[in-house]
Amino acid sequence: GGIITQTPKFLIGQEGQKLTLKCQQNFNHDTMYWYRQDSGKGLRLIYYSITENDLQKGDLSEGYDASREKKSSFSLTVTSAQKNEMAVFLCASSIPRTSGNTLYFGEGSRLIVV
Amino acid sequence: QQNVQQSPESLIVPEGARTSLNCTFSDSASQYFWWYRQHSGKAPKALMSIFSNGEKEEGRFTIHLNKASLHFSLHIRDSQPSDSALYLCAVSMLSGSFNKLTFGAGTRLAVCP
Numbered sequence: 001g002g003i004i005t006q007t008p009k010f011l012i013g014q015e016g017q018k019l020t021l022k023c024q025q026n027f028n029h030d031t032m033y034w035y036r037q038d039s040g041k042g043l044r045l046i047y048y049s050i051t052e053n054d055l056q057k058g059d060l061s062e063g064y065d066a067s068r069e070k071k072s073s074f075s076l077t078v079t080s081a082q083k084n085e086m087a088v089f090l091c092a093s094s095i096p097r098t099s100g101n102t103l104y105f106g107e108g109s110r111l112i113v114v
Numbered sequence: 115q116q117n118v119q120q121s122p123e124s125l126i127v128p129e130g131a132r133t134s135l136n137c138t139f140s141d142s143a144s145q146y147f148w149w150y151r152q153h154s155g156k157a158p159k160a161l162m163s164i165f166s167n168g169e170k171e172e173g174r175f176t177i178h179l180n181k182a183s184l185h186f187s188l189h190i191r192d193s194q195p196s197d198s199a200l201y202l203c204a205v206s207m208l209s210g211s212f213n214k215l216t217f218g219a220g221t222r223l224a225v226c227p
Contacts, residue, residue, distance in 0.1 A: 004157070035217075040123075040219055041219055042118070042120075042202065042217040042218050042219040042220055043158075043202065043204075043217040044217075045214075045215075048212070050212065056212070090157070090158070101206070101213050101215070102160045102163075103150075103158075103160065103215065104157075104160075105157040105158045105159070106157055107155070107156055107157045108157070
């Protein structure tokens with residue numbers, strides 16, 4: 001079995017600061033995702049990447065950048081942290097199939113803006 | 115834009131009870147239907163999925179899909195305290211060549227011993 005590792009588990013930054021979250025997977029999956037989880041709002045897709053060096057915007061990409069330099073890693077940057085962005089950020093990976101794809105998630109990184 | 119709604123928002127049931135969680139979706143072209151479970155502070159994990167109308171049972175869990183009514187549900191038989199978690203439904207459909215998953219806001223289940 002594989003694992004998805006997200007670092008750091010907690011990221012504390014100041015308003016306006018640029019902050020980066022990292023994700024590593026050893027499933028050898030092609031596709032990786034970043035989701036944002038807010039209480040009462042479910043998971044919303046920020047960015048995804050279907051292969052190394054590919055980047056696709058999700059529904060919530062404004063204010064974020066992403067980078068996929070290796071197949072196994074996917075990072076997310078909050079370009080200017082705001083207090084209303086405090087949430088849990090979840091990384092996931094999958095093998096995309098037309099018959100449906102199971103997502104495997106990491107445990108999340110909690111962003112705290114002070 | 116796909117709209118996925120879950121009900122109820124939260125639920126408290128006694129140990130041994132049968133629990134039902136509901137999910138509605140807006141796009142009739144949706145293809146796959148999932149339930150994910152997330153224990154507090156942990157990663158969401160896929161529990162079950164279904165793609166055709168009807169029922170699918172795995173152990174104490176049954177998923178039921180009715181595409182015509184844009185509704186699917188998860189039933190838990192003999193609920194256990196270890197079932198206490200956030201349950202997320204998700205719906206997937208092809209967007210170009212990408213299988214896009216849209217999640218509901220979740221139902222928080224507490225099973226009391």
